[in-house]
Amino acid sequence: MLLHLAAFAAAAPSVASAQDGVSKATTHPSCFAASGDTRTSSQMASFSTRWTCEGGGWDASAPVSWIRFEKIDWQGETPPALFFTRISRFDEIELTAIDADGTTRSKTYSENQGRPIAAGPIFTLPLPAITDETRSVVARIAGPHSAPMVTEARLTTSTARTDWTVMQLLFLAMILGMLVTPLLFDINFYFVLRERFVVLHAYMALSMVLYVLFAGGLLPLFIPVSVSAMAIGASLSWAVGVAAAAFFFSAFVERGTLPPLVDRALRASGWWTLLVIGFASLQFDWSQSFDNTLYFISFVPVIAIYLAAIVVALVNGSRAARYVAAAWIPLILAASERLLRGLGVYAAPPSLDQLLFAALALEVVIVALGIASKYVAIRQDRDSARAEARMLENLSERDPLTGLLNRRALDDRFAALHRSGYETVALFDLDHFKQVNDTHGHEVGDKVLKVVGDVLNAEPDSVAVRLGGEEFLVLLSGTNAEIRVETLRQTIAVRVAREVDALNSILTASVGLIHVPLAGNPVADFGHIYRRADALLYEAKAGGRNLLASDTMHAQPPGSTVTAFAAQSAA
The missing domain is CATH 3.30.70.270 (Reverse transcriptase/Diguanylate cyclase domain)
Structure with a gap:
């Protein structure tokens, strides 16, 4: 993987300096709007009162989301050539360049025409011709399935000038390697001492490996993949990993440290994640108006139950819960930040996802230490039992x-x-x-x-x-x-x-x-x-x-x- 990324870095054009006239890497939106599915780009451009230009204004549940980019944002720069945004499912994206005299040039794309690239969880679409007379670019996104698809939309001059740098991708590849290592460890460990929590942790690790490949945008480095597959793969692999975490924690902590009621609630939250959040991950066309909200809101009770289970196990003296607390609390914090962005509470660049990936790396290291400690304890107990049997x-x-x-x-x-x-x-x-x-x-x-x-x-x-x-x-x-x-x-x-x-x-x-x-x-x-x-x-x-x-x-x-x-x- 590092070789792939190194080749990518070598092939990518270097970022030009301000003297070259292309100092800005990306152009951010000026205004947002939402509407039904009957309005055209020309109509929306003439209704200035429908646009929100000072924070907010995005709505992933509306049939159509609108984004407007003004020429002033790339004034004096090389005109943008590409539209890019966070990978998510959609029905159609229409990109319209509007000149000062009202002339418009549009390009319309279906979901399968989006091109995921190895530069973070994004895909690109070519813009219509941008001239000296172009005053704005309007993006019409029909049927968006996520708020970040609207808030994280940008214009750029080339694929080499997106939000994630090659160094960030190398960091992501390193995290991916850290996730694969405990997966191999779990497989070997299970053959030595067959415990159910080892299998569950392997499911977690495998799900997180897939999540990094999909959500981190690394998969296009290896195989061609569609926008829909990337969008579903990222959200579904995360849901499966979080669900496996509930059953892992229940099996990992010492017997008696989780009261029956807490243990049942923990397991129920695992099934809830797998069924409800897993359903929202599939992003069906008919669920567009609510699946983004359902996906992220459904994590709120899950997070509360996981935290409560950790606290209860710690109070009851669980040594295993100490490792889980140290591993999961940073991950829960990073995931909560991603949840707020997913709901559209605020906008931020996708590079902020690096916090979540770093928390994942920390989680696998700490939990691997906890599993090793548990392994030693189990072996000692079994050795003691066998010694007692010999003593008999x-x-x-x-x-x-x-x-x-x-x-x-x-x-x-x-x-x-x-x-x-x-x-x-x-x-x-x-x-x-x-x-x-x-x-x-x-x-x-x-x-x-x-x-x-x-x-x-x-x-x-x-x-x-x-x-x-x-x-x-x-x-x-x-x-x-x-x-x-x-x-x-x-x-x-x-x-x-x-x-x-x-x-x-x-x-x-x-x-x-x-x-x-x-x-x-x-x-x-x-x-x-x-x-x-x-x-x-x-x-x-x-x-x-x-x-x-x-x-x-x-x-x-x-x-x-x-x-x-x-x-x-x-x-």
Whole structure:
């Protein structure tokens, strides 16, 4: 991108000095007006009372907005050749040069004739011929979808003499690079420690990358793009990024620091942004009279809710909220300034958007630090949980036959293990084990139980427990838990057949597996979970044994499903 911009800088004509007669880069409007869609440029030029020439006078909700430029503003300068303004949707723009004797020359352009250029969020249109007799230029904008399209309109001598300098574009490219970096970081981070807030932050970063490309006017450097695509892309990418921020903040702060009511309001504001503001971003022809006002006004309650959520989380001692506050408050201030300009409260050049882009860069740096801090904290918690799990293995609360933990060791620690990521509970029972004891004696039965204990204890990221008799329980963390449990179930039959010579038949196992996501079950009751797993085990037994029955625990549990696996013959 920097190479593209450097080439652009090299190709751009240098700004001439005052001695060359072209010291002014742009010509600002003298007056504004708004009307219905029936008046012509000649008619408007003759109605001086309809024009406002001292601040204000712009109205993006009217069918037609008018802008007048007087010759006195470029007197003694090279006559302007181009009209340019902020990218926004419109129906038609008519540019009329009016001479002293009343002669007019007009050019009319449709939306798809606008030419976005890499000089900020603007597009240009050629003016009709400007002569020494030209006294004014009138722009008639039919169906404008934003107030800044009127307030930020200018005339210029060439595309090299617009509001943004090459250095400002280079600064914008640097910000774009800063936005891409945390996006790559999020992707790598998610593979190490899968947390939902990482995905949401990646959505935010991607949306802001698109926003800078569209709203910063960088996209035309790489591909031809229409005015409508630039206008919709900028507003929609910002809305999506702001919506993702609500869900990110809800998932990022520590559990319990956002009261349920505040958390629901925060999530609702995210959906509001996505649906209502996202709709206004599309700028349909039939919504021209209100979509600009709807877009910006709808951000007001969103900003209030975001600020309130930050304050509440800070008061409740959230460390994560400190990073968010430092990152978002400058961004909210810059966005509020852009909101006021968008509503037409005052006029300012589009180069003021550099404040918003700089705030974006600051946001990604600070939030990236917050995510890194959260990453370290989560890893420490999980390492502590695993250390505690290893410590449990050295306690006296063990089954003397298999060396596995017993029920007593599990009861007091189940909730802590669940919070640390052990979200899958698998209840094993050996099929027809009573026949082993009755036929071969308890010595052979004990040997079988020891082999089963060895098999279950060898599974990484798990805690194996003997509950009593031929019943075992395994807690698992990590992914692919059901596949891992099924592998254990089949391995039991193979290992027992190989290591217990006295048996003359294959000993199989049945399993009831229940997945208990931490997100939906923050306070896990082991007794309830055990009963659910036992019911699934009964289903597996009733289905013919040598099966695995699985289910996921929800707030309102759905019916369980039984997954049957073909019995494996012993090696």
